Amino acid sequence: MKWIVRALGGLLVLLALVELATDRSDPPNPPIEHTFEEPIAFPFEITQRYSEIDIEKPHHMHQFVFNYVNEETAQELRYIVHKVVDEPEDMEDISSYGDQYILADGTSAFYDETESTSQGLWWINKDGFTARIIYYIDGNSVELDDETRLPVQQLINLANQTL
Template sequence: MSRRNRNVLILVIVAFIVIMSVMRNRDNEISEVVDRSMRYTFQEPYRFPFEVDEASSEVAIDNPDSLHQFIFRYGNKETGQQLSYIVSKLVDNPPTPADGPNRERHQLKNGRAAYYEEDESSQGIWWQTEKGFTARIIYGIDGYQTPLGDRKLTLEELIDLAQQAQ
């Protein structure tokens, strides 16, 4: 084998090694992305305190490396009533606390603490799931812009919705 052929062969082998190394790094990066996939199963409420005639769901992907958030919406077009079931998790961080200064503590049947809060135009109940998610059910009227008045849900109705989502 001539010196020139040997140099070409060495160059081809080095190029092959470099290409394989780059491909391996690329595969590792792809594997890392796959490992951060958002595959979860959630129980959704199925019994509502008002007639539901529209429903939608959304995966919020604003920052998938740090926040996984899933939003399920249920509504009644005629009455404007709506319910949002939101499940979120900070990736690689401890769960966000569900308690707060203006939240009343209650207990779900499974022993988990749930926290109730309300203002003029919304009511909500928050809790931690066993998979480390912060879950909340928020009720309101007309995009949470209309005062609830006499259309407020009872605390028992909100707790029932939370129990269904366990």
């Protein structure tokens, strides 16, 4: 009986050593590498720029936010690009955001002014990211009027710089 227990023990040790020595590849981890063109000509002077990257769930959604601010006038622009990477064929229907415009490369963009404190232009870029440019004043707290609202063409010009 002792020899059976020793044989089984030896077999377990041998199996454990084989398991440790087996070279298994790590689960696939695709590189998170994206290149975006940013706007360079703005409808107001930029005094502060900063970026945010949200890749909390690397295999699900990537979001990049480029912020452009004039601290004196409190005007702000955000250029946001995001992509759901594990469901690329299920693109968001951005046409519900408003009036359609055509960008320089023929891409459809949609103008959104559903809130009185911001304006936005949405489109799907050539890499399948949903892109948008949002304009607002003082942290989205000032109601836009005829004097503070940007012409839609200025938002389109900003978007064209990212193509």
